[in-house]
Amino acid sequence: MNNNQRLFASFATALNLSPEQVHDELAYNSIPQWDSVAHMGLIAQLEQEFGVMLDTDDIIDMSSLAKAREILARHGVGF
Amino acid sequence: MPKLPDQIQAFAVRLLRLQQGHIEQVRQWRNHPAVAQHMLSQGYISPEQQQAWFERIQTAADRRYYLIHWRDQACGFASVTSTDSVPLTQAEDLEAAIYFAPDSPLRGNLLAFAPALALNDACFAQLPAQRLLARVKPDNQAALRFNQAMGYRQIGEENGLILLAMNAADYQRASQSIRALLNRPGRGAVA
Numbered sequence: 244m245n246n247n248q249r250l251f252a253s254f255a256t257a258l259n260l261s262p263e264q265v266h267d268e269l270a271y272n273s274i275p276q277w278d279s280v281a282h283m284g285l286i287a288q289l290e291q292e293f294g295v296m297l298d299t300d301d302i303i304d305m306s307s308l309a310k311a312r313e314i315l316a317r318h319g320v321g322f
Numbered sequence: 323m324p325k326l327p328d329q330i331q332a333f334a335v336r337l338l339r340l341q342q343g344h345i346e347q348v349r350q351w352r353n354h355p356a357v358a359q360h361m362l363s364q365g366y367i368s369p370e371q372q373q374a375w376f377e378r379i380q381t382a383a384d385r386r387y388y389l390i391h392w393r394d395q396a397c398g399f400a401s402v403t404s405t406d407s408v409p410l411t412q413a414e415d416l417e418a419a420i421y422f423a424p425d426s427p428l429r430g431n432l433l434a435f436a437p438a439l440a441l442n443d444a445c446f447a448q449l450p451a452q453r454l455l456a457r458v459k460p461d462n463q464a465a466l467r468f469n470q471a472m473g474y475r476q477i478g479e480e481n482g483l484i485l486l487a488m489n490a491a492d493y494q495r496a497s498q499s500i501r502a503l504l505n506r507p508g509r510g511a512v513a
Contacts, residue, residue: 271430272430277430280464280468283503298506299334299503299506299507302506303427303433
């Protein structure tokens with residue numbers, strides 16, 4: 244599984260979505276599953292999956308899947 | 323005598339005691355369908371009703387209202403009320419509530435917890451409150467999950483609403499992981 248697939252799988256797991264529901268444009272407040280509690284779970288899932296520790300600004304900025312990829316790349320994750 | 327401060331600042335948010343200059347903004351948020359749908363009363367609030375309400379609360383010792391700010395942007399409303407009209411400075415049970423502006427950047431984000439934690443901390447630290455209560459409409463699953471993540475537990479139902487409560491110990495235990503995330507340093511911080 245490459246990092247992009249791992250990213251998609253992390254989103255599906257954390258937000259309890261089917262793989263078909265996960266795409267680059269997926270953003271918070273666009274689906275009921277992605278609320279403030281799910282956002283917290285998503286952070287934990289991504290940190291565990293990619294072995295990174297996100298800072299507060301990263302957490303606040305993580306408003307879509309595409310943004311998550313950008314943030315993880317800044318932490319050295321290759322896509 | 324302990325009392326709530328006019329300004330509460332914690333977790334990168336600032337809660338400012340509601341002032342005359344805030345109330346039109348709050349009225350517009352409150353009348354927005356995205357906000358109104360979760361309220362106990364759904365009716366439209368006119369400027370006159372809002373003004374009358376604001377004048378009434380000026381002398382009320384059993385409630386306190388705040389405007390939530392993040393990065394100097396007003397983005398939500400917070401309230402603390404006692405049960406049975408007991409002054410906040412004497413009440414053992416308080417009801418704390420927040421709602422966000424329809425376009426608030428805090429909605430659906432981890433940062434949504436920041437004003438709630440700031441308010442709850444102040445209630446437990448500055449007032450003799452033993453419990454915080456919350457009443458949530460059964461269909462407002464996001465609010466139920468949000469409150470439960472902070473330590474609230476369902477204790478019953480009241481007039482078709484779900485009644486939740488938590489004491490300081492439950493709250494401290496449940497909110498630990500949220501605090502840890504909110505207290506992380508910002509980008510570029512030196513460890």
